[in-house]
Structures are given as structure tokens and as C-alpha cells.
Amino acid sequence: MRRFTDSEVLSGIVHEALGSETRVVGVDRLRGGSKKGVYRVHTSGSRTASVIVYSWAEAENFWPAAEAVDPAHPFAPASGLGPFLAAQRKLDGLGVRVPEVLLADDSRRRHPADVAVVEDVAGGTLEALLKTDPARASNAVSELAAMLDVMHQQHSQHYGRVDVLERGDRASGDSCEQLVLERAVDDLAEAAEREPGIGSAATSLHDRLQELAARVAPRAQHGLIHGELGPDHVLVDASGHPVLIDIEGLMFFDVEWEHVFLQLRFGDQYPALFHSGLDPARLDLYMLAMRLSLVAGPLRLLDGDFPHRTAMQEIAEHNAKEALALLDS
Template identity: 35%
Template structure:
């Protein structure tokens, strides 16, 4: 802290912040009243380290370098995300990347779902909707991460098709309802993919934007966090996730130009992926076991409902 910010920044308290499944986060308080956040990308503390180890190039969503490039890109375009003060990728003293990042004083966006003042709600979610519209309108004719754009020449949704097959196989190993319906669930996945027409237009998306990945400061300004997975992709991937994560408040974020076939395909992919994700958190000792169980069971029910229509 003193090397990066100066001798007046003497640490008085360090507290682990709850949440992240992929990086460890601490709040640091200093004697001069300043606070910031420490991000630690320690793979041994990541609940998805096995998946990260097997990631192909162009499918990365973890690490300090991704955070740095996405932080710079978003900030330059006026998309609010906590400022990066310092990133250390030397790994000379510790075997992981770590960063000092701006501490945004305020709750996550989900706190405003139940806010008593409708005008405050409108302000928060309209501002978030405007910010996402600007971000998604930043388009390229190739998809991928900022430093990998165009390297994968497949249609981008085919990455999610293959991922959905892997996640379904995992879920079928550990959940009776998924195992009993595995072939039908796979048939539905193939059917939904077959409806998608070719495209050469991709917007910049966050990649996993729930209300828990948005902080709101005291001026009611939203900030995007956990931005490592941001990339150019079908914006329907983002909107199909926003739709069920924000519920009634998705009306502030919706886009009337979306492809309905892509929306259905990605929605189904998210359900399959989150069944598997919840089970992995359950099996790998995630502290909130009830959350992990509810995540897996809730999205299993949603995936199975796709077979009814």
C-alpha cells in the first residue's frame, strides 16, 4: 500500500469480503481514512480451478491480465467500473496476480429491488440500462476477448453449444432428474441451436451480469464489477441472463432488437450451465451450501420446463 499510494497510507484493518467464487477479495482500511479493495487471483482458492486449467485459448475468464485490459477498455468508453490503482503480475513473491482497486461505497443493485422510493429505483435502473445499451452498441464484426478477437472463426454460439453439452453431462452424473431426461435435454439443445441464423455483428458484453455484479454509489451511479469475462459476443447471451436475474426490473434494461432464437438458445444454455455450476459449488465446499443447492435445483426445474414447449 505504501509503495503504491504513499507513506501516508498505513493499513489499519483488512477484512475478507464475501461473495466471489473465482477470486479472493479484501477491503483494506488506512489510518488516513482511505479504503480500497485487494483482489487476489489465487487459483488454489478458486472453486472452478479445474475448469480454468482446461480452458482453451480464447475462452479465458480469469486472471489479472483480463481484468486489466477490460478495466482500461470500459473506463476509456465511460462505462463505470472501479478504478485500478495497481496490478502485480510479477509472481516473484507470491504465485498469483493481485490488484489494488477502488472501493465503491454502496450496496449491490439487488438492494434496490425492494427500495421504498420508486424515483430512486427508476434512477438506478435507468442509468444501468443506459450504460449497458452504450456498452452493447460498441460492435465488431468478430467475436472474442479484446486480445483474442477473430482468432476463433466459429459462430460464437457454438462455443456455448459445446459448453452446454459438457455441463449437462456433469449435471446428469449428480442429479436424478437431469440423468433421467438427459437425451431429451440434449435434443432440445440441438433443436434450439438449429434455429440460429449466421451473423457478423457482436457487441461488448460483461458475460455474467447479475444484480450482484453491479455496485451503486451514494450518487446512485452503477459500477460493473467482476469484469474478467467481458468480450465481444452475441448480446443475446447477456440479455437472456439479465432477463431472469433482474426479473421485473429487466424492463429498464431490455432491447427491442434482439433475435428471439438466440434469446431462447442462450437462456437454455444458462440454465444448464447454472445447474452444473451450483452442483460444483456444492461439491467443492462453497461456504453457502444452501445457495449452491437452490441454484442447481432451481435451474434444473427451468431447464426441464423447456421440454414442455
């Protein structure tokens, strides 16, 4: 049975971040995290009523262990205090709103894992706001579009996660499109074993991937992308401004990879985030690759004991249908 971070440990971490006069009056483990534990800690006697604590403990990671993964690979699991802090520094330096870091600790003195205490952005997710207050959400989406423009206009000749490039390492592979193709072929093989519809069309899907990849021309520069930016990874603060979270995967890559994910996750709101100049050939390849990833990934997560199983199964089934539909497009 998994043992999550307990209240006593969280209290010690919060005291260190906010001062010994702070009293912890409640702890909520927030739903949704699959690679780290996310806790809202309610306090009294401090300058803030609550904070968020991230715990990168092994027991908080629901993903099955991957075999022989190159940690510098852009698609390697992005988790841990190092990637988080590198991403936070980069985005904060660009003026892109992210939660303030109150404490970052990799000493393992209080807890046998890396932890961070960050600002609790009180306004909830953009995903929820789109349902409850569309007008206010529309303003936040417009601001998000401006933030993304700032990010995507940051250019690098090298692709890779920010923490990898920051320490002077190089990401593996020959090009973004080649990495996407290789991952898509692996995802297709994995999905074909688990999802009957994908299995019956595996040869056609493989041929389609190769055909789309052959249309992509080389590129020398890459933009800064979040990598998994849905409305659930955007908070809205008390003033209505968007705040990016789950930023560990921040990397320089083809911005088209970001845009296909934005299109899938924002749906009717996506036109407000679209900008001209995207490469249609990359969009076509990356859309099919993303669909296959969203079949294989959720099914892989279900190999373990991830608790929200129905939602993951629905994601896999929906994206399997959409991937097959792309064969006819």
C-alpha cells in the same frame, strides 16, 4: 487448508498504492468471490478511508481445475490481472463506470500472485439497493440500461474475450451459437449424472437443444457484453450511479447471451434493460443453455470446498426445474 492473503501482505500492497504514510486499521475478506479474493482494507492517514484489493492467488480460486481448456475460448475461466485490466481499459474508454485502478502488480514481489488495488465504491450492490431503496435503485437501473446500450452497440466481426482479441489472438469455434450449443451439451451430460430430474429427461433436453440450434441463422457481428451481469455485479456509488465489477469476462459475443442472464437475474426489473432487435431464435437456445449451465456450474463448484454451499445447491435445483419446464414451452 486454504491460506488466504494475510494482513501483512495486504498492508504492503496498500502502502505501495497509497503511500507509506497510510496505516491499515482493518481488513475484511468479502463474501462471494469464487475465482479471486476480494478484501476491503480500511486505512487512516490517506486520501481514502478504504480500498479494495483483488488477489488472484491459487488458494482464492474455488473452482476445480479444468482439463485441457483453451485459454482463448470465450467460455474459458476468465480470471487474472490481464483480463481485468483489458476489460477495465475498454469500459473506461467507453465511459462505462468501473472502479478506478490505484495499483496493478504482477511482479510477485510482495505476494506470489497478481494483485490490484481499486477504488472502494461505497454505496453497496444494486442487488441490496433494490430491496432497501427501490426508488433510488430504479434510477440506477435506468442508468445501467444506458450503459449496456453503449456496450452492446460496440461491434466486432470477431467474438472472444477483450484481452484475447487485444493481443491479436482469435477465439476458437465457428460461431457463438455453435459454442453455446457445444457447452450446453457438455453441461447437460454433466448435470444428468448429478441431478435425477435432468438425468431422466436428458434425451429430450438434448433433442431440444439441437432443434433450437437449427433455427439460428448465421450472424457476422457481435456486441460487447459483460457476460455475467447480475445486480450483485453492479455497485452503486454515493451519487447513485451504477459501477460494473467482476469484469474479467468482458467479451464480444451475441448480446442475446447477455440478455438471457439479465432476464434471469433482474426478474421484474428486466423490462427496463430490454431493448428491441434481439433474435428470438438465439434467445430460445441461449435460455435453455443458460439454465443447464446454472445446474452444472454450481454442482461443479460444490465438488470442492466452496463455503456457501446451500446457496449453490439452491441455484442448481431451481435451474434444473426451469430447464425441464422449457421442454413444455
